[in-house]
Amino acid sequence: MTRAAECDAASEGVEGQRRDAASAAAARWRAVWATRATVATRPDEAGLYLALAPMDGVTDAVYRELMTGLYDGRSGISVCVSEFVRVTRDAVPAAVLRREVPELERGGRTAAGVPVFVQLLGGDPEPVAQTARTAASLGALGVDLNFGCPAKTVNNHDGGATLLKYPRRIEAIVGRARALVPAHVPVTMKMRVGWDSCAGIEEVARAAEAGGAAWITVHARTRAQLYQPPVVWHALALARAAVKVPVVANGDLRELGDLAACAAQSECEAFMIGRGAMARPELFAQIRGQVDERMSEAALAELLIRYHAMLLASGVVASRALARVKQWLRMAADMDAGLAPLFDAIKVLPAWELVAPALSRGCRGSC
Structure with a gap:
């Protein structure tokens, strides 16, 4: 067998191993997903x-x-x-x-x-x-x-x-x-x-x-x-x-x-x-498989408002609690551009009394 043929055979062997590994991985994933x-x-x-x-x-x-x-x-x-x-x-x-x-x-x-x-x-x-x-x-x-x-x-x-x-x-x-x-x-x-x-x-x-x-x-x-x-x-x-x-x-x-x-x-x-x-x-x-759809705008707003209340109850000072809500939305907007308008709407608001109504309006996608 020529050197070129040997190389081709080796490459085919490696590719075959890769295909086998990918097939086994796909089978494992199907079993876990089930x-x-x-x-x-x-x-x-x-x-x-x-x-x-x-x-x-x-x-x-x-x-x-x-x-x-x-x-x-x-x-x-x-x-x-x-x-x-x-x-x-x-x-x-x-x-x-x-x-x-x-x-x-x-x-x-x-x-x-x-x-x-x-x-x-x-x-x-x-x-x-x-x-x-x-x-x-x-x-x-x-x-x-x-x-x-x-x-x-x-x-x-x-x-x-x-x-x-x-x-x-x-x-x-x-x-x-x-x-x-x-x-x-x-x-x-x-x-x-x-x-x-x-x-x-x-x-x-x-x-x-x-x-x-x-x-x-x-x-x-x-x-x-x-x-x-x-x-x-x-x-x-x-x-x-x-x-x-x-x-x-x-x-x-x-x-x-x-x-x-x-x-x-x-x-x-x-x-x-x-x-x-x-x-x-x-x-x-x-x-x-417990829920079918994305969390509604109203539910997301309610969650963030509850988060703020829990932070205050845990002893976090008001300014820090407000910052944490904004941080959540900033990071969320990085993951989902549809949340950027909501973050933009609240990021400069100086007090929770202004932020909470903005959240409740449910600005996902448009404010």
Whole structure:
């Protein structure tokens, strides 16, 4: 056989393997989609796993309570992950963990019964692991380790996505946390596809698996992209093929059809939704087949007004509560241009007494 023929045969073999892998992934997705009404609390359980993503400055206990309480507690959310708790040279004390994740006082769940994982961010294995052990002793149902935060301040202080450049350090951090956390409590990790490219995603995923991560969640952007397009769902297939533990897909899941598109490219069957849920609070329930249509304008306005009231009741000062409502709509408008007119209508209003009526007018699409 000539060298050219050998190359052609090898190429055909590789292409055949790719087709086989894609066919197997499609079959897995069809099987999972058929059970989407079942809320899996782990990506390796029967049913569909749909986690609410951690977003710093957004997904605090009030937001988690609001979102998991939708539709009389049948929100469709599998698990919430807290905003990150920063760990530096010393372990974080129990009092701080209780303050940041108050669900620890009621068995690590929201009032609707949805598990809340405590997310930790830090680059030193020992204090991160000691904090993870404390969280588990307080009742955390899972500990998630943040290797994806793109914030410059965080990255410049040895945290978040900067660790993606050092897979062995990720293995050490995950491994030490796994060693100190009871076996029944999952230790998971969240990452991006890479620092400035997807090169090396397999090595990072393998490092997390070697350290004992129960599953890996991957945001389909590099750190350099921040939140700019495009998402690279296809890169997640590289991580999916590199490890045996589940890989959870995250990034720009905005509409019902996005799950199938992401599954086809990423070969993942479990998902985490963040900013998309701010534009589509009903998305989890819609995916489950519990609701058929988009949340009405009146219902969205009512939700935001209730959110403001819950923030005030939790002790958030009035100016901050107003800012949080505006932040929600700003992020929602980034995901759905139809919400931009509503955000534009309220963004310069100085007081809640002016914002609430504007919300109640239901300005989605036109004000």
